[in-house]
Amino acid sequence: MESLHLTKTKTGSYTYRRRIPQQLQYLIGRKEISRTLGKQQHEAIVKASELDQAINQGLTLKTLNNVPETVIQEMLITKLSLTLSNSIDMNPTRWSSIVKGYLKQSQVTPMEYNTRKYFFTVLMPVVLKVLLKSEDIDINKLTYSKLIEIRKLFLKFPKRNIWKYRSMDTYTLVHSIHNRKIKVVHDQLVSIESTNKSLKRIKSLLIFSQKLGHYKGFIPNFTIDNKQLSRSQRKEFTKDDIKIIEEQLQDTRIYPMIKILQFTGMRLSELYKCSILAIEGILCFDLRTTKGSPLKTLSSYRIIPVHDTLLEHLDDLPALTNKFSSNYISKRFKKDIKRILEDTQGKSLYSLRHSFATNLIANGVQPEIVSELMGHSHNSMTMNRYVKGYPLKVLKESIATL
Incomplete structure (x- = not known):
């Protein structure tokens, strides 16, 4: 069968010209191969067929994981009659x-x-x-x-x-x-x-x-x-930091999300997975059954009562989580605090979570309650995906101290 890459020139000579498949180019250092195969048609067809077979064999071997590329390289160099200087560097390990x-x-x-x-x-x-x-x-x-x-x-x-x-x-x-x-x-x-x-x-x-x-x-x-590096470098926001953030960012589009994170201690990813509903007459962020991928740990499945200051922002949350990705929110916040705060080293959106815990402890809330609100495990609670260790009313009172 005559090769598709074989043509006859005006002078009567046969020329083989084929572009080397991209996955083989780096092995032989060429993008194209061109050969003059003489004026005898039968001889030219045989030689062109041999060249086609060599390239096709190289493609086949390339798909096999157990064939070293040096073997494929040597086969192509031999069958395509390439010289060392034209195909590979004299010092291939340089x-x-x-x-x-x-x-x-x-x-x-x-x-x-x-x-x-x-x-x-x-x-x-x-x-x-x-x-x-x-x-x-x-x-x-x-x-x-x-x-x-x-x-x-x-x-x-x-x-x-x-x-x-x-x-x-x-x-x-x-x-x-x-x-x-x-x-x-x-x-x-x-x-x-x-x-x-x-x-x-x-x-x-x-x-x-x-x-x-x-x-x-x-x-x-x-x-x-x-992740390990960033954990060791994370810092909480000071009270002055929080005051500046509230004053300077309250008119930004992402402020409702900042405020919710500040008064819930949620991770940003959890904000995209929570539901808002009334449980026992108390409005809560519900992380017991989440949307999308699972939460970080078993104890992350929890309920967080809504702080009164967040009521005006709840209606904005669905539209914001649909419009902005978590990556955008994180980067936007980091850029904003660099603009308005003097010391931002080790501080990020996650620092709001640290500040949440610190402020609860400072207000006299028991560490075990703080752990439950944040989704950390502690010994005094039954580690069940849906049943937590403290009454919802106690959690609400603890949140209200902020």
């Missing part, structure tokens, strides 16, 4: 070679591609030069200890929008941070989320290299547990 192949096979948006290209070809070579004295290292020098060093350095980096750092060349900035000539203040440090994105990019590159048979090391999960 950083630059790995990055070149990795970027070629990346199937991402143009914006993400440019981000990866900057990260792997500009920033990381500088980091490697500072830490390992060479910007084009053998990939196997990235041991676990070196990866941890890179992580520690990333955590000292500034945000990219700080002008005094943007005006510095990359090497000077990284070298100065590493040698403690520059110390970035806390508010200007890059976020943990951004740091983890960078670490995940490195891990993705190592996995790619390992599949090719180049990286021999163990690939750990060396990203940062943001």
Whole structure:
């Protein structure tokens, strides 16, 4: 059968030309293969068929998880008659070679591609030069200890929008941070989320290299547990903070949600899952049967009496939870408090929950009652999903102390 990629030129010669499938391009360093197969039709058809079979075989092998990519690579190089210089780098374990192949096979948006290209070809070579004295290292020098060093350095980096750092060349900035000539203040440090994105990019590159048979090391999960870190850094709002928040944010669209969190101690995610109904004649936020995903713990299934100051905001809640995502509310609040408060380190929307507990304790409410209102477990209550340890009236009286 004649190949679809075989054509006859005006001079009578047969030419084979085929675009290499994207999933094979990085293995042979080409996007297209072109061959002149002579003027004999039968011979040209046979040669074209062999080329088609080699590429199709490569595609088939690529779908099998147990076939090393180095095997596929060698098969394609041999059957397509490629030279080493045309297909793969002379030093395939070098950083630059790995990055070149990795970027070629990346199937991402143009914006993400440019981000990866900057990260792997500009920033990381500088980091490697500072830490390992060479910007084009053998990939196997990235041991676990070196990866941890890179992580520690990333955590000292500034945000990219700080002008005094943007005006510095990359090497000077990284070298100065590493040698403690520059110390970035806390508010200007890059976020943990951004740091983890960078670490995940490195891990993705190592996995790619390992599949090719180049990286021999163990690939750990060396990203940062943001939840554990944020818990240790969380702070409550002071009374002055709360006063400023109430005065400055009362006209914002999200203020009713802020107020409800302030007087219930709910987690933001719980605000999206609760119902409002009267139980034993007392209006409550009901978290016993929730909408969507389960709550954090068994003791999170609870009832919270509505504080009188929240009555005017209850009608706004359904529309707000439908219109705004929890992610938007959290980011919007964080941006607002940075604008109106002097000290925001360790403070976020979750700090309202801390303030709720602190204020109840300060008002003489028993710690066990505070635990029940917040959805924490304690020894004096029966841990049942629907039955709690204190009468609703007691919970209402405790809320009323705020």
